[in-house]
Each structure stands twice: as C-alpha cells, then as structure tokens.
Amino acid sequence: MPEHDARIFLTGLDRRRFLGLSAATVATGLWPGLGRGATAETDADVIVIGAGLAGLVTARELIRRGVPSVLVLEARDRVGGRTVNLPIGNGHIVEGGGEWIGPGQDRIAQLSNELGIRTFPAFYEGDTTYDIQGQVSTGLVPNLEIGTASDFAKLGWKLDRMSKRLPAGEPWSADGVENLDRQTLGDWLSQQRATSFSWAVFRLITRAIMAGYPERISLLWFLYYLRAAGGLLPLILNDGGAQDLRFEGGSQLLSIRMAEALGARLRLGQPVQRIEHAGPGVRVRTRDAIYSARRVVAAMMPSDLLRIRFDPPLPPERHALAVGWARLPRLPIVKLSVIYETPFWRAEGLNGAMQSDRAPLQLVFDNSPQDGSRGVLSGFLSVTEAPDFADREVRETKVLEELARYFGKRATEPIGYVEKDWATDPFSTGCITPLTPGILSSSGPSLRRPVGRIHWAGTETAEAWCGYMDGAVRSGERAAAEVHAALRASSPGRIGR
Ligand SMILES: Cc1cc2nc3c(=O)[nH]c(=O)nc-3n(C[C@H](O)[C@H](O)[C@H](O)COP(=O)(O)OP(=O)(O)OC[C@H]3O[C@@H](n4cnc5c(N)ncnc54)[C@H](O)[C@@H]3O)c2cc1C
Known part of the structure; x- marks a missing residue:
C-alpha cells in the first residue's frame, strides 16, 4: 500500500474506537496541569511511544506474548519513522529512508517473512x-x-x-x-x-x-x-553485504502491515510531551490527551527524548546520553531519487552506482523498480557539505548536472524527482548516528537500562546491527521481553505466556 493510502487508512480509523479501547477511561481534568483541549485519560498495560520499526515490533511482540492492553502513540501522521515510501508513479515507490537488508540481518528477514513481504536483489550488475x-x-x-x-x-x-x-x-x-x-x-x-x-x-x-x-x-x-x-x-559490501536486498513494496510496508494489525491500538498525531512516574504507573501526556500505563517503552533515537519532559528528570547518565547523541558529528542528509524512462546506464555496462569521497554527492545507486520498467538513480547529499544545493529547486537542477558527469547527458533528461530531507524533519533528530569521543564509554551503560517503569527501544539500543532496520527489530523484541517479564513478575495471573 503506498504511503498516502496507508495514511488515509490509519488516520481514518474511527476515533471512537480509540476511546473505547481501555477498560478504565477516566474523566478529563483529574490531573493538575492538564493541557488545554486535553481529552479523557486512557489506561493501558503498556504504552509504546514511537511507531517506527522498533516501537511497532515492541507492540506486536507484547500482544503476541499475551499482554492484554497495548497502546502505541506516534507523533507523525504516518508510521515507519526513518523508513518512508515515496510514490514515483505507475504504482512504484522509492524509499526516502532505510532501504536495504543483507546477510546476518535475520530478525528483519524473519519479520518480513511473517508479514508476507518479499525481498529482491538490489541491482549491481556491471x-x-x-x-x-x-x-x-x-x-x-x-x-x-x-x-x-x-x-x-x-x-x-x-x-x-x-x-x-x-x-x-x-x-x-x-x-x-x-x-x-x-x-x-x-x-x-x-x-x-x-x-x-x-x-x-x-x-x-x-x-x-x-x-x-x-x-x-x-x-x-x-x-x-x-x-x-x-x-x-x-x-x-553491496551484494553479499548490508546493501544486498530490497523489499517488494518498500521498507515502510513492514510498518504499515504491523500498524494494520494494531488497528485502534495505534494513535497517530500524538507527539508525547511529558512522561511522569505516577504512583504504581506512568502517565504520558501529549498535546491533547493523557494516557496512563503500568510500563512505558520509548522507541526512538536517544536524542529524540530531549523533546520530552520527564518527571522526575532522567538520571544524569541517561540525560547525558541523550544530550551527547544530539551533539552528533553527523551530516544532515537528503536522500534523493531521479526517475528516468529507462535505466539507460545498464546498456552501457554501468550498474548505476557511484561512490565518492567528496561533495556534493556521497553515493549514488540504481534504485529502479525490480522489473526495470523505469530507471531510478538515488543518492545521498548533505547541504552542510554543499551549501549551493540548499534550495530545493536549485538542488534538483544541480543534482542532474552532477549525475551527467558520471552517466552522460541522458542523466539530465529525467521524468521525475523525489526526495526526503531528514535535516528538516521535526521528528527524527538526524538519520544515522555516529558518536563523538567520550559519550559511549561514560553514558553507554544507561543505553538499555530501564529508568523506573520506562524502558528503551530503538535501533541505537540494539546489540547487533545497531543503526540498521534489523537493529530496530531486535531492540523491539528485547524491550518487549523485558516489559513482559516485569509485568508477569508483578501480576503473574493476568499476563499470558
Ligand atoms: C536516509 C536513511 C537511509 C537509511 N538506510 C538504511 C538502509 O539501507 N538499511 C537499514 O537497515 N537502515 C537504514 N537506515 C536506518 C533505519 O532507517 C533505522 O535504523 C530504523 O528505521 C530506525 O527505526 P527505529 O524504530 O529505531 O527509529 P525511528 O524510525 O526513528 O522511529 C522512532 C519513531 O518515534 C517517533 N517519535 C519521536 N518522538 C516522538 C514523540 N515525542 N512522541 C511520539 N512519537 C515520537 C518518530 O516519529 C518515529 O516514528 C537509514 C536511515 C536513513 C534516515
């Protein structure tokens, strides 16, 4: 399902069904400081914050393990987080974020199998x-x-x-x-x-x-x-490495399928602003609603947490980790795709890949649909390195000139252009996450350690393939196991398996 269809599906879910979700829906105004326009408080056993791969896998696993009431709160009006499908016409899409998987990334491979989403080899012949x-x-x-x-x-x-x-x-x-x-x-x-x-x-x-x-x-x-x-x-490595396979229908489809299964347990457009430890549970506030749960899982990049106020504040080590992550030495990235009638470079023995150590383009690759019915060259660019490319319209023209240097004049005759600019995205503090010296050795131990009833997921917390979609899946599985064990310990009869 293309992204816009998925959005209609998800935002079109009946809001009354959302409100009918919990066993205990408490009237508005019970809590001091409740924001204007806030609605009733909704209870759940577990609230998962973030409907990227990590959060959706956490919710899916908790439900699979028999946790009766799970709610996912997502800031955006779509699921998928750092994976997003961009339509390019004729029913095809390209990914604006995470895209490839490869050998050893077993958890995401298994998830896509379970969701009925097939993979195909990325094109590297030539x-x-x-x-x-x-x-x-x-x-x-x-x-x-x-x-x-x-x-x-x-x-x-x-x-x-x-x-x-x-x-x-x-x-x-x-x-x-x-x-x-x-x-x-x-x-x-x-x-x-x-x-x-x-x-x-x-x-x-x-x-x-x-x-x-x-x-x-x-x-x-x-x-x-x-x-x-x-x-x-x-x-x-490209083939045989982390850039080996692509998903039919695009990587966001995994999140869309998981969201469909969650139905009313997912709420979009709910940026969490505050998390409070409250008696035997946790209270979570968004702009217009209050939720409470026995446990919370925050499934996002550590630096994304800086937009949330914690009461009591996070322990200094955990806070330092979030601050350190926000000070990344990263290059804000635009992932762009230029669409052509055909993948014309293939006839010239080229595989469409270009790798460079200099600006403006970092990396280009053949991102054509599996059937080759269109040609797509996708690439990464950072306007920090190439300020001339900051303006969207100018960028499009200049990218074509750059591609022509490598693939000839036909590269200046596209039929379409799409891009995702992660630098200006309000809900992802960056895209890929290198750390500067001094952070991991001092604050690393707090990366996965729960704070009270708050647990952490997100690819950055993964023990294998951190930074990748596979890491996100692993982190969700780990967080779900952790929360499930904690819930069972506190009420063994109520929580399944
Ligand atoms: C350009 C780019 C290319 C990439 N290429 C690859 C690749 O080829 N292969 C690969 O494996 N990986 C790739 N990655 C990385 C991959 O996309 C990520 O590792 C993965 O998607 C992270 O998933 P996540 O669930 O951990 O985090 P996210 O996807 O960031 O999910 C976090 C979610 O939390 C939500 N959120 C944030 N704050 C709040 C709040 N206050 N309240 C409610 N919700 C909130 C966000 O909106 C988001 O939906 C790429 C990433 C980018 C950006």
Whole structure:
C-alpha cells in the first residue's frame, strides 16, 4: 500500500474506537496541569511511544506474548519513522529512508517473512563508478596500485580485530575503553600512517554509511558499529553485504502491515510531551490527551527524548546520553531519487552506482523498480557539505548536472524527482548516528537500562546491527521481553505466556 493510502487508512480509523479501547477511561481534568483541549485519560498495560520499526515490533511482540492492553502513540501522521515510501508513479515507490537488508540481518528477514513481504536483489550488475581523490574511474574496484590497496586492507583487518575484542553489545565494559573513546577514527588513522588513499576510502565509507567524518567519529563507536555488524566488510559490501536486498513494496510496508494489525491500538498525531512516574504507573501526556500505563517503552533515537519532559528528570547518565547523541558529528542528509524512462546506464555496462569521497554527492545507486520498467538513480547529499544545493529547486537542477558527469547527458533528461530531507524533519533528530569521543564509554551503560517503569527501544539500543532496520527489530523484541517479564513478575495471573 503506498504511503498516502496507508495514511488515509490509519488516520481514518474511527476515533471512537480509540476511546473505547481501555477498560478504565477516566474523566478529563483529574490531573493538575492538564493541557488545554486535553481529552479523557486512557489506561493501558503498556504504552509504546514511537511507531517506527522498533516501537511497532515492541507492540506486536507484547500482544503476541499475551499482554492484554497495548497502546502505541506516534507523533507523525504516518508510521515507519526513518523508513518512508515515496510514490514515483505507475504504482512504484522509492524509499526516502532505510532501504536495504543483507546477510546476518535475520530478525528483519524473519519479520518480513511473517508479514508476507518479499525481498529482491538490489541491482549491481556491471561496473561501479568511483570518484576518489578527484579521479573518476569505472570498474569492479577503484583504479589503484596494489600497495595502496594493501594499506587499506591492512587497516580494515586491524579494525576488525580490535572490534572483535569488544564485548558484544557492551563496548563500554571493554579493557582500555577510555583510551578507545578518547580518540577519533581519524586520530587512529593518523597514528597508523594511513596513506592518503586509505584516508579517502575511510572518508567515503564514514560519509556513506554513517553520515560523518573520520576526524569526528569516536574510535570506540566506530569499532562498536563494526562489532554489531560482524565486521567492516558486511557493512560496506553491496551484494553479499548490508546493501544486498530490497523489499517488494518498500521498507515502510513492514510498518504499515504491523500498524494494520494494531488497528485502534495505534494513535497517530500524538507527539508525547511529558512522561511522569505516577504512583504504581506512568502517565504520558501529549498535546491533547493523557494516557496512563503500568510500563512505558520509548522507541526512538536517544536524542529524540530531549523533546520530552520527564518527571522526575532522567538520571544524569541517561540525560547525558541523550544530550551527547544530539551533539552528533553527523551530516544532515537528503536522500534523493531521479526517475528516468529507462535505466539507460545498464546498456552501457554501468550498474548505476557511484561512490565518492567528496561533495556534493556521497553515493549514488540504481534504485529502479525490480522489473526495470523505469530507471531510478538515488543518492545521498548533505547541504552542510554543499551549501549551493540548499534550495530545493536549485538542488534538483544541480543534482542532474552532477549525475551527467558520471552517466552522460541522458542523466539530465529525467521524468521525475523525489526526495526526503531528514535535516528538516521535526521528528527524527538526524538519520544515522555516529558518536563523538567520550559519550559511549561514560553514558553507554544507561543505553538499555530501564529508568523506573520506562524502558528503551530503538535501533541505537540494539546489540547487533545497531543503526540498521534489523537493529530496530531486535531492540523491539528485547524491550518487549523485558516489559513482559516485569509485568508477569508483578501480576503473574493476568499476563499470558
Ligand atoms: C536516509 C536513511 C537511509 C537509511 N538506510 C538504511 C538502509 O539501507 N538499511 C537499514 O537497515 N537502515 C537504514 N537506515 C536506518 C533505519 O532507517 C533505522 O535504523 C530504523 O528505521 C530506525 O527505526 P527505529 O524504530 O529505531 O527509529 P525511528 O524510525 O526513528 O522511529 C522512532 C519513531 O518515534 C517517533 N517519535 C519521536 N518522538 C516522538 C514523540 N515525542 N512522541 C511520539 N512519537 C515520537 C518518530 O516519529 C518515529 O516514528 C537509514 C536511515 C536513513 C534516515
């Protein structure tokens, strides 16, 4: 179902059914400070905040485990969070956010199976275009001398070995953690006397998969990311790596299907403003409603929590984590897609992929529909790096000029253009999340630790594939198990399985 149809479906749900949801709906005005226009208070066993993959999986798992009353509150008027389908005509879509999955990402693969959503291989047949250190070349790998290649391979191997020494999911408890978190990946590359080519490739990698620069990213965080993905190669390989497969119908379809199953247990357009510990439960306030629950799961990026007031305030370590996450060294990203009559580059032996260590385009790839009935080149760009591209109209024209450098004049003859600008999105504090030094070693232990009756989900909390859709699913499964166990401990007869 395309995004707009899904929105109609979801926003069209009968609001009276929402209000009929709980066993105990208490009249408005019982609580001091209730905002103007607030409606009745609604009770649930568990309130999940955020209808991205993590939140929806949390709710699905809680229901599957027999928790009688689960409610999901989502700020936006759509589900999916950092996954969103953008229609491009003829019933096709492209993803404006998360898109690919790959080997080892078993949890999201299983979820899509259960939801009846099939995958297909992303298109990589043919030569990739490289623009590295100002040199444009095409081939299987960039044009380089053997010595240059071996320096990069040696550094990658060393980083892999270092990452494997980190305890899975708990890098903060590693030996020598302060030292690893005191330096950046860039500091480490300098110490290793990395060649300028290796620097360029690491820059390409961190820009492409982390939206940041080696000079700003904590070495500990970089190693943690590798550890969570099983190494550097699984992260950077296209086919056979994290960019291997796409979803038929787009990645947002997973969230749309889960939302359909939730029905009236999902409420859109409910940005949570305040979470209060209240007696034996938790009270959650949005602009126009109050909800109460025995447990709450906040399923979002740690920095998103800064828009919510907590009473009592979050413990200093947890608050520091949210603040640290908001100070990301990230590049705000626009993910754009240019649509053509045909994938014309394929006939020239090119696979449509372009990888670069310089602005404006970070990465381009063939994002055509599976049947090839249209051609789509998608790419990532940050206006921080390319201020000339800040204006949406100008950007569109300039992107075509850039694509023409790599794919010829036909690249300037599109039939459509769509994009998702994450920099201006009010509900995602950034998109991909590298950390600066000093945060993970000091505040990391609070990443998953519940605060009273508040639990945490979201891909950033995942022990494997953190930052990815698979990590989001895993985090939801973990949070649901945690909450289910807590509820069973407090009322064994009432909560199932
Ligand atoms: C451009 C881009 C490309 C990506 N590419 C890939 C890829 O190819 N493969 C991959 O695996 N991953 C990719 N990712 C990452 C992937 O999309 C995320 O890891 C995943 O979607 C995160 O899911 P989540 O549920 O943890 O968080 P989110 O999707 O961020 O969900 C959080 C939800 O909480 C809601 N929310 C926030 N604040 C409030 C509030 N106060 N009240 C109520 N609701 C609130 C938000 O609206 C949102 O719906 C990409 C991300 C981006 C942005």
